[in-house]
Amino acid sequence: MKTEKEKMLSGELYNALDEELADERLHARLLIKELNDSREDEVQKRKGILDDLLPNARKDLWIQPPFYCDYGTNIYIGEKVFFNFSCVVLDVMPVTVGSRTVLGPNVQIYTATHPLDFKERASGLEYAEPINIGEDVWIGGSAIICPGVTIGDRSVIGAGSVVTKDIPSDVFAAGNPCRVIRKLE
Template sequence: MKTEKEKMLAGDLYNASDPELVYDRLQARLHQKEFNDSGEDQLELREEALRKWLPNAGEDLCIQPPFFCDYGYNLKIGHQVFFNFNCVVLDVMPVLIGDRSMFGPHVQIYTATHPMDANERAKGLESARPISIGEDVWVGGNVVICPGVTIGDRSVIGAGSVVTKDIPSDVFAAGNPCRVIRQLNE
């Protein structure tokens, strides 16, 4: 029989109140508090907190606090990635982020989702779908990226967009719902 954590990572319905998952989120919250409460002059403390909190992050990660996520260990972040102020990543399942991608302020990345059936929701069940963001992607401020989305390499997502479907490489996409506006190589 699968544990609730195994169900979560498989994309199955699971109970987020499971003690192991509650403990994992608590550990993430403690590391994020240490990071978010650090001062601009405490770069060494920030680096140490990030290494503990985001063990799968590449070199030269730059995050402007505050930054929030559920677990931290489900974030697979490439090299030279930048997050501006107030970003939120619900990393119930893996969030893959390619090298040199940039995120404006208030970007929200959600792998977590809930059943459409009210009875299942009432039981406290939820699930998730992974998100993949390519290399050299620029995500404007106040963008929401929904569960299961893939954004291709070198694409730009306009500010305020709600990304509900996959976006190919080398495009500018924007809107609610987000849609391709034009190719970038034109």
């Protein structure tokens, strides 16, 4: 029989109130509190916190606190990635961010979702879909990346966009819902 964590990571309905998952979220929340309370000149302290919170990130990651996530362990980050102020990553399933990608302030990345059927939703079970963001992507401030989305390499997402569907490589896309505006040269 699968654990709730195994169900969560395989995209099945799972119980988020499971003790193992609650303990992992608590661990992440305590680290996030330390990170967000740290001072700008406490570079080594921040590095140590990020090493623990985001074990699957390259060491040259730059996060400008405050930062928020569910688990941290489901976030995979390439080299030279930048998260500006107040980014949120609901990493119930894997979130992959390619090298040299830049996220503006208040970018929100949501893998977590809930059943559309109200009876199923009322059961308290939820599920998630992974998100993949390519290399050399720029995501403008306050953009929202919805569950299951892939954003191709070198694309730009306009500020305030709500990305509900995959975006190909080498395009500028914007809007709510986000759509391709033009190809990039």
